[in-house]
Amino acid sequence: MNTIKLEYTYYKDGEHIKDEFTFNKTLIKEDYSLSSxxxxxxxxxxMQxxxxxxxxVVADLSKKKYEDKNIFLIFKDNKMWIKKANILxxxxxxxxxxxxxxxxxxxxxECKIVAKVLLFFNNSKSTF
Incomplete structure (x- = not known):
């Protein structure tokens, strides 16, 4: 099987909506942990x-090492943020x-790295 199916939950109009998304695993261009x-x-x-x-965004919980110019989900001030790592x-x-x-x-x-973003989909088109 060449696809990955992941479930996710989001909020809409005050409700938790459960959905799933399927994509071709060859879109991920680096090593990853499927279970993560x-x-x-x-x-x-x-981030526009x-x-x-x-x-x-598809992220890998097993990847928490800071890498300049990569995108991460981070935790700060009791919120999860999506940000780019950048050395300044x-x-x-x-x-x-x-x-x-x-x-x-x-x-x-000041942040905790939650996961590295491996892939993202704007309007159902893959990028990264």
Whole structure:
């Protein structure tokens, strides 16, 4: 079988909606742990134009090592955020791509890496 099917839950109109998403496993271009994969639905525009609001991201919970220029799901201030790892002035940060959200810049040591984003789908098209 050449596909991966993952279930995910999101909120809509105050309700928990359960859904599933199936994609070809060859879309993931690096090693991954199948049992550690999950899908999350993005809320917000801080990673546009690369990752759009309502995009689905496939992330690997087993990948928690900071890697410059890669995208991660991080936990900060009791929220999960999607941010790009970026070294600025020899310091490690997680940043927004959208210049309108440049104020959302977090020091690595103030965050917990949840998972590395391996793939994302804007409007049901895969990217990464």
């Amino acid at each position: 994969l999950f899908i999350s639905k993005v809320e917000g525009e801080s 134009p690369l990752i759009k609001d309502k995009a689905l 002035d020899d310091k490690e940060f997680f940043v927004s791509i959208n210049p309108n959200f440049s104020h959302l810049k977090y020091k690595k040591e």
